[in-house]
Amino acid sequence: MGKLKRNERVGAMARILASSPNRIYTLNRFCVLFDAAKSTVSEDVELLRGVFRQFGLGEIETVAGAAGGVRFLPKVDAQEALSYVQETCLRLESPERVLPGNYLYIQDILSDPAALEKLGAIMAGPYFALQPDFVLTVETKGIPFALMVARALGVPVVIARRDNRAFEGSVVTINYITGGGQMKTMSLAKRSVTEGQRALIMDDFTKDGGTVRGMVELMREFDVEVVGMGVMVKRLSMPEKQDISDIRALIHVRDDMDREHGAVVEPAPWLLGE
Amino acid sequence: MGKLKRNERVGAMARILASSPNRIYTLNRFCVLFDAAKSTVSEDVELLRGVFRQFGLGEIETVAGAAGGVRFLPKVDAQEALSYVQETCLRLESPERVLPGNYLYIQDILSDPAALEKLGAIMAGPYFALQPDFVLTVETKGIPFALMVARALGVPVVIARRDNRAFEGSVVTINYITGGGQMKTMSLAKRSVTEGQRALIMDDFTKDGGTVRGMVELMREFDVEVVGMGVMVKRLSMPEKQDISDIRALIHVRDDMDREHGAVVEPAPWLLGE
Numbered sequence: 041m042g043k044l045k046r047n048e049r050v051g052a053m054a055r056i057l058a059s060s061p062n063r064i065y066t067l068n069r070f071c072v073l074f075d076a077a078k079s080t081v082s083e084d085v086e087l088l089r090g091v092f093r094q095f096g097l098g099e100i101e102t103v104a105g106a107a108g109g110v111r112f113l114p115k116v117d118a119q120e121a122l123s124y125v126q127e128t129c130l131r132l133e134s135p136e137r138v139l140p141g142n143y144l145y146i147q148d149i150l151s152d153p154a155a156l157e158k159l160g161a162i163m164a165g166p167y168f169a170l171q172p173d174f175v176l177t178v179e180t181k182g183i184p185f186a187l188m189v190a191r192a193l194g195v196p197v198v199i200a201r202r203d204n205r206a207f208e209g210s211v212v213t214i215n216y217i218t219g220g221g222q223m224k225t226m227s228l229a230k231r232s233v234t235e236g237q238r239a240l241i242m243d244d245f246t247k248d249g250g251t252v253r254g255m256v257e258l259m260r261e262f263d264v265e266v267v268g269m270g271v272m273v274k275r276l277s278m279p280e281k282q283d284i285s286d287i288r289a290l291i292h293v294r295d296d297m298d299r300e301h302g303a304v305v306e307p308a309p310w311l312l313g314e
Numbered sequence: 315m316g317k318l319k320r321n322e323r324v325g326a327m328a329r330i331l332a333s334s335p336n337r338i339y340t341l342n343r344f345c346v347l348f349d350a351a352k353s354t355v356s357e358d359v360e361l362l363r364g365v366f367r368q369f370g371l372g373e374i375e376t377v378a379g380a381a382g383g384v385r386f387l388p389k390v391d392a393q394e395a396l397s398y399v400q401e402t403c404l405r406l407e408s409p410e411r412v413l414p415g416n417y418l419y420i421q422d423i424l425s426d427p428a429a430l431e432k433l434g435a436i437m438a439g440p441y442f443a444l445q446p447d448f449v450l451t452v453e454t455k456g457i458p459f460a461l462m463v464a465r466a467l468g469v470p471v472v473i474a475r476r477d478n479r480a481f482e483g484s485v486v487t488i489n490y491i492t493g494g495g496q497m498k499t500m501s502l503a504k505r506s507v508t509e510g511q512r513a514l515i516m517d518d519f520t521k522d523g524g525t526v527r528g529m530v531e532l533m534r535e536f537d538v539e540v541v542g543m544g545v546m547v548k549r550l551s552m553p554e555k556q557d558i559s560d561i562r563a564l565i566h567v568r569d570d571m572d573r574e575h576g577a578v579v580e581p582a583p584w585l586l587g588e
Contacts (some may be wrong), residue, residue, distance in 0.1 A: 047321035048365040054328035055371045060428050073369070091322040097329045139483060149507070151448075151472060153333050153465035159368070174425075174549040184471065189459050191427035197458065198425060209413060232421070 049084050057100065057112035059128020062168070062194025066109040085110050096120045097251075113168055114161040115191050118313060121162045125290050125307040128155065131289065135302035144293055146273055148168050150184055150244055159290055160188025163242070163270050166288070166310075167193060172240035172266040174198045174233065174238045176255055178226050182243040183274050189242050198233060198257060200226045212261050219282045224255055229264070233262040240270070247275040249284040276307070321347045323358050328336040328345050331362075331374065331386035336442070340383040359384050359455055366430050370394045372572055381525065387442055388435040388466045392587060395436045399581040406565065409576035418577050420547055433564055434462025437516070437544050440562070440584075442468060444541040445473055446514035448472045448507065449527055452500050456517040458548050472507060474500045474532060486535050493522020493556045500528055502536070507556025509537040512545070523548040548582070
């Protein structure tokens, strides 16, 4: 094959970097792949960095040092994040989403890989700097969202189970009380995480913070530091029964929904820069 | 801003297309985004198609007609697929993965978004042409792999539950018998799928095909056609107890593993073109 043109190298590089968020590629690797000089590859990287920034497609970061290189962080800029979450809110407002017992139907969004990937990248935004070692969730509904947050951060997803028979090897099990006063259980295999690691806790939904607090407690048993807690949707009760202001959400749903008017659904205030 | 250069357009286009597999973008959309003529954008697409093909980065397909445009299919070429699965097999061979009771530990791979994305794209390969409407799995361990297969195909993931109390709305529940003779249950909300749709069934692991067959039965209740069945890892028992040759795996594990020698782990024959 002949030498590649710059536009060919840049197209391939965009695809390679974007498919492995937060993974460091050495410049040398691209030099070998493209049969190009380091100065050439450096210029390619600069060019791609500029165009990604211009179109809000994420950040290309240069990492200095012996283990250095370039990596892609799928950060979503504030304007784009807000408008995507607003679009999602519009989808959630329709009255037929209010199910008997005043539940809001969000399962279709939790099943949509493209929506989850975007929402996961938006949620990951504030946590790149905190460098979690893994994302923790508990089965079942939160798993797809947690996986996509983990994908954006380039770390594994760890899934606690409701049933301690599901594991091989030794297991830590905790009981915790939900905001509604119910006793619940979650379990995690000992080999899943290591003392001293940093966890980011994620779930699909919270009303009283119970499950999220259960995961915090579970991490305490493992001597793991919790660097953040997040959910896709937070339901706000008025008056507030539990303080769940430390749990970051993308979407806030007001408690007073009904099947005639639908729900009041809004982007979380931090997305508006508040 | 001034007019973009070709390499800038190509870099942005690579990122945009690759982040939404199987989604059609009209050329006009890129014309507006880049403030460029249709002929220019067409040439960009051709260029990107060529470089993606050259480096095995997936296919860019032109879709004709009124609803036409271009879309990205994250197909992995045969050589690359085989070598990635072979690498994964090497990870799985080590003796410390054989747990008491002769289970093979694969949880770390099921937790790794980058590995899942690649393995999911490889598994999706034979199914692009069959155009499934969704990927079906059952909680819990198979969810991350199924989501990544669904991501590659650009379709939703539908998750059956073990517990029919987990749902709002009406539910279909089936009982089925595993290869080991155990009675098990799975449930799915009626609103999750629609009669006449096409399902691709995915799970992380099978030994006797029981859970996969349970999902086939579940789809029969919904009058949904099953276009394929797959698992990441298939365990082969010798002599064969059940015929599970119709379930496509990426990785085959031989039954006679032990904690001294590890397991015999191989890419599935179809990956070798057999």
